[in-house]
Amino acid sequence: MQWMIRFSGIISAALLMIILAPSLQSFHPAEAIRSYQIRQIPATAHHRSSFRKASTFRNAAGCVPVTDSGDVCDPSRVHVALTLDLEYLRGSIAAVHSVLQHSSCPESVFFHFMVSDTSLKTLVSSTFPNLRFQVYYFDLEVVRKLISTSVRQALEQPLNYARNYLAEVLEPCVRRVIYLDSDLVMVDDVAKLWGTSLGEKTIGAPEYCHANFTKYFTPGFWSNHRYSSIFSNRSPCYFNTGVMVIDLAKWRRFGYTKRIEKWMEIQKNDRIYELGSLPPFLLVFAGDVAPIDHGWNQHGLGGDNVVGSCRDLHPGPVSLLHWSGSGKPWLRLDSKEPCPLDALWAPYDLYRPSW
Helix, strand or coil: CHHHHHHHHHHHHHHHHHHHCCCCCCCCHHHHHHHCCCCCCCCCCCCCEEECCCCCCCCCCCCCCCCCCCCCCCCCCEEEEEEECCCCHHHHHHHHHHHHHHCCCHHHEEEEEEECCCCHHHHHHHHCCCCEEEEEECCCHHHHCCCCCCCCHHHHCHHHHHHHHHHHHCCCCCCEEEEECCCEEECCCHHHHHCCCCCCCCEEECEECCCCHHHHCCHHHHHCHHHHHHHCCCCCCEECCCEEEEEHHHHHHHCHHHHHHHHHHHHHHCCCCCCCCHHHHHHHHCCCCEECCHHHCECCCCCCCCCCCCCCCCCCCCCEEECCCCCCHHHHHHCCCCCHHHHHCHHHCCEEECC
């Protein structure tokens, strides 16, 4: 029966695609994260929404058997990291649901949730009773003092920067992780993305070398040789940080968290970019990224960062749909003013209004 549910979901998505196509005070932030113990936060009175329980997803024949211990260090695990907060919770739940629905070995997928409110752990457990996951408290004050204003207020939220600290927060035995934003759904087997070869690189992501790379930094950055020379021996291309495969072992070895923080400190004193958490990643990694097929990040479906707009899919295969930009599918669906492609997100929505 489960394979029928998964298959029907794939067929529905395919048909729709055809129809719709044309402060820890004296510590350095990274050191503070490493030394900080997860603390329990009292549960909020009631979340503004609830979610219906997802189906039980079981491994197909041929999957490596998994133990019931939920051991995060099991070498057969596929590790996926996301953030959880109330504002984007509906999107995160849909993202997890989509990963499980299309995975051939869903019991092998281990989720790592970065949260600022540990009471969300109960909600995840009730929505996905058989999910293998861990919750990590992320102290927002660790990065709040490093964040500068952006073109859109949502880009200034501290939890957006949690991806910078995965190497410090996740268990040392976790040597690789897939990072996913909360505004996407996966329509292909996560094992394919997990198996991506990074070669000697630390991160892998779809690159977009036709994009105007200079626009991601201010004229002051480009006119300052001390800053712009960072790209002198590289051929930098834009990449979206909402979908990344990260070699955490290399990240830890080369101290990339501190490198990102250093650029954020420079930004606070000498404004060199406008777009939140993305530019520091470009400064550290652009031109040194293992390329991944564009089908794994059909991004921009949320429109631009100011007013939003309906977008079409990019040409080519589709393994992951990403509503990056200001427009989120759940908000547009609720307002009865959806974009055509928002219908592709709806089948993964487990939201159940509490009123």
